[in-house]
Amino acid sequence: MDRDDWSGVTDPAERRKRQNRQRQRLAPPGERKRTAAFAKLTSSPTLPLMFPLSPDHCLLTMVQYNVQRASLFNMAVLSLLEHLPLECGGTLNLPSLNIDPPSCVPPELLPTALQMATPHDYWIDIFPCPAMRDNLIRLYKQFDAHDLQRDLAKSLYEGFVDGEQRGCMVWGEPWTVNGWEVSRGFVRKWGFLLKGCSDLVASTNRWRESRGEHPLVIEV
Template identity: 30%
Template sequence: MSWQERIRLDEDWTGVTDPALRKKLQNKINQRALRARKRRDRQEALVLQSKNDRADRPRYALLRPRPDPVKRPTTLSEAVTMMTRFSIAARERYYAADPCLDQLFTLSKFNVLRAFVDNMAALGLSIETMGEDDISPFSTDASRNRNSAIVPASLFPTTTQSSTPHHPWLDCFPIPRMRDNLVKAAESFNDCELCTDIMDPTNGDIGMMVWGDPWLPQNWEVSELFVQKWSWVIQGCPEIFIHSNYWRARRGLKKLQVSSM
């Protein structure tokens, strides 16, 4: 800053002949310049300190080697046990400020499994009713349907569910038409393969994801590969595309197309 820029109109000493007044004005200008320089130095020191603080912070390794492959659960009770263990481990890392991106994929599977467990509870079902040969009580006990006033509307058994014997895990999908498609297909598809593609696919593309209360259809999302492989399951379910595209858009992904079915 030049001396001309530092001078205010009432401090212009260029035409002052009185030595004392001239010196007083010059001192005033110099003191103001000194204060401005000190303010600038303090600001630069704060910026430098902030950079040093960031450099000194510990950097957490978000990507960790994958642990040795674990045995996949063969029953729902085993899956729930594994889900509980994972929940505890994830919370411990969160509270220790030691996150791990490698857990994100597992977390997505965890959310889907938890969704089925929560919907199972909402239907008044238990893990014990999920054996390989168990039949949905909604298709064998008419009184159970009449006493289902507390069941969320999206999970309330359809006429097809009530009249056709089927495995109770199919009752846990919150989209009625999807449940009907599965129940009508009966033994014509491999339900174990469907379950694997939904929650633990080998291709790494989780078939379904759940983003909120699992009894609300709008919180469910299907993947592109799931649409291609299991198109008949979601036949006549346009809402699943609407909901899925909403969640995909939030992650910057392209829309699913009905034509891909």
């Protein structure tokens, strides 16, 4: 009797087992290898996910989503969403973000004298730290703006990379500097943009302290 003959077998589990064996035997060699590899992968023991997660855990999607949502929120407050390329609006699914900006521009997003006097890229305006906005404008030709943007948002588009390690995090209201935090990697790479940003440094260290982490020493 064919051990894979499932006719007359009433037990559902045994029928599926015999049907699978028969399909594997009749499948092309390449397909059999892929099936075996998948079976080995799915039968491997799953490691338990332990909580609380360590601070450097790859929760990059959520962290970077928060940064993106905060940026879009501030763009909405400043009426800058029209500057977004059409493909970005589709990728980020803007209608699902439920952005309902306040009726007036919050004080920390009001333009500085330098902003009003100097032509600059629109994305600079979204940071709720006036001193940092001025630094970005003043030092614009001394750094790679695309590199900075990649560090701030790369993991949302490129998978679990190390964008969070050189970017920002947003834990509170996006229009106030007290909701923002810069990472240690951001300080190492982009620390020159933090000159005069004592409020952003103070906010960063408050969030770090809330997680039991040591404060960052940043010369401002």
